[in-house]
Amino acid sequence: MCAFVTFKAIVRHNQRTTGTVDHRYNGTGNECPTPGGGGGGDGIGDNMDCLMHVLAHLSIRERVKCRLVCHRWRAAVDKLSAGVRRLHMYYKTTGSGDKYSHDWPPESVDTIVLTGGQRMPFQRFHQLMVNFPALHSLQVRNATAGDAHRLRDCEVILLSLPELIYLDVSDNELITGASFRLLGKACETLCAGSVNADVNISPILSALSESSNTTLRHLELKGCVDQPVWPLGRWRHSLRRLSIRFYCPQDQTLDTMSSISALANLEDLALHQERCYDEPSAIDGHSLRTIAAQCLGLRRLAITGEYGWRLRLDDRAVQYFVHKCQQLDSFVLTAIPVVCIE
Amino acid sequence: MADNADHIDGDDNEDVRAQQNLIKIKLKSSEGGIYECGLTAAKMSDLVKNMVESLGTDAVVTTEPIILGNEAVTDAALKKIIEWVEFHWDDPPVDHDFEDEKDRRNEELSHWDKQFIDVDDQALLFDVIAAANYMDIKGLVEVGAKHICSKIRGKSCQEVREMLKITNDFTAEEEDAIHKENAWIYAKD
Incomplete structure (x- = not known):
């Protein structure tokens, strides 16, 4: 229920937070068991x-x-x-040893965060599935140059771990996404691309559209946008959340954003434009209207950019949007204090 | 004072808390010693807080002392604990939802806490931690845990055993096996 959301300018940086709490004491009882075994001394x-x-x-x-x-x-x-369910692994050494071996009950681990150093033993990915039968979530951080020849994008990951439900390979300069055509059928969340490494979003999307996956619910992409149309139709019914952190090549305004309207069941849309100081926003009144006309179930919308960008939205487009999307309960916009003029 | 104590019970207002702390309740250690403690301070213990809430403030103030039956709650430990809660009762509350648990764990102890917890008598230190755990005073358990951790950190197992007077009850074979299991942590960074 939101007749007219006040068109407020909220400057917000949409930094993704990644969980840092790795090991947490899972105790339940408050009461303190009395010293066991008849008490063998006053030790902790x-x-x-x-x-x-x-x-x-x-x-x-x-x-x-x-x-x-x-x-x-x-x-x-x-x-x-x-109680450990999330395991952080760090690869820094060279050598042949299997550095992620350990003696904890691996059945409970369902999330692994891999942080690469010089070398990540990518040839061992297939062992992950064997060692951690419950694994369904993987994050890869800082895969660096040493891995390049073995990595072949994240082909190895996708081939060895076809049952992943959550895969986050974003912000790795080596993983540019050409291999996403191998994305497994089970995957529901994918985070890919990188703004800092100038990854292009287009090949990621093209590769994805060749995959067999039709179940993606949450897609997060980062990088350069230079393609007029995104092939998103495959996830027309499944995709609920789309988050894109992007920049556009200079002096280029494309109507790419309109293709988001293909996602009929979208509930959460976040568009964060970077490197846009004094540049026009990629989204304009026309694309917002197109999205509004198709994605009627939107609950959250965030259109954010750097301070000083030229947001090409006018009051009427915003009002049309708010009028169309009755489910909306959060709407964040970055704009120069007074609403911009188209 | 006891008359209006009940109706201000739920209020978190600072003045009210200060005023409530003037109300003294009695706590009884497992060794039988009875000690007075301000109500707000005592309620830092979730155990005491629950008792006060279920019995009603009036009952607690006018009747028998609250008995802390756990054997870790010795006279000396209880005195230490009261000292701690009387110092910390007006700390701002910790918001567990918003604070990163890891950050809080890495946070250094305040000077006062360091001085407070650095006791020579190790048995007393363990009693204080165990008693705080029994009384459910999270802040104090954390102070104790951090203090012991700061002593363990960087020490070899043998040194830890010597410091905490622990006997090694592993056989040589068991020790070998653990060394093998632990091998991955010795991998150089």
């Missing part, structure tokens, strides 16, 4: 609950080291780790 280790509180404050390395102290401590560390 007599109280499992307290010991776990203490160990939770240590880094993973320190914590794993503490497994060697005594039986109780090992039990406490393992109990803490049993």
Whole structure:
């Protein structure tokens, strides 16, 4: 219910936040178990609950080291780790060892965050699925130059882990997306591209449209937009959230944004334009109207850009939009304080 | 004072909290010692808070002391705990929804907390942490945990054992096995 949302200018930077809490103490009880085994001394280790509180404050390395102290401590560390569902892996060493081997119950891990250093052992991706049967979510960060020859975009990932539901390979300069034609059928969330590495969104979308995937619900893309039409029709019914962080080549205004209107079930749309100081916005009154006429279920819309951009939207386009999309409950716009004139 | 104590109970207003802290309640340790503590301060313990809420403030103020039966709540530990809550009761509340847990864990202890928790008597230190855990005073458990962590960090297992007077109850074979399991953490960065 929103008859007329006030056309307010809100400057907001749409930074994506990634979860950082990796290991969390999963304890439930408040009560403190009495010292077990008849009490063998006044140690902190007599109280499992307290010991776990203490160990939770240590880094993973320190914590794993503490497994060697005594039986109780090992039990406490393992109990803490049993709740681990998100695993962070760092690859920095060279060598042949399997650096992600560990002794925690791998059945519980469903999310892995891979951070590359010089070399990420991409040839081992197929082992991930074997080692972590519950894995359905993968983030890859900082895949760097050393991986280039083995990586072949993220072909290896997509071939080895066809059942991923969530895949985030954004902000990796090496992963430009040509291999997304291999995207698995199960995938519901994909984050790809990079603004800093000047990745072009067009090849990503073209590759995606060749894939067998028709179930994508959430798509997040970053990079350069230089294509007049986006082939989005494949996800006409499935896609709920679309988030694009982009820039346009200079002196080029394309009507690309109108192609978003193909997504009839879209609920959440975020368009963040970068490098647009003193540039016209990619979205204009016409494309907003087109989107409004087709995506009637939109709940959230954010059109943001850098301060000083020339937002090509007028009052009437916005009012038309608000009138059409009755479900709207959040509307964020970056504009110079007074509404821009088309 | 007890008359209007009930109706101001739910109010989080600072003045009200200060005023409530003038109301003293009695806490009884597992060793039998009885100690007075301000109501607002005592309610930093979720255990006490729940009791006060279920019994009603009047009952708590006028009748028997609240018995803290856990054996970690010794006289000395309870005195320390009261000292801590009486210092911290007017801290701004921690908003768990908005604060990054990791940030909070890495945050340094305040000077006062450091001095407070740095006790020579290790048995007392453990009692304080265990008692705070029993009484459900999250802030104090965290102070204790951070203090012990700062001592553990960078030490070898043997040093940790010596410091905390823990006997190594692993057999040589078990130790070997753990070394193998742990091998991945020794990989150089």
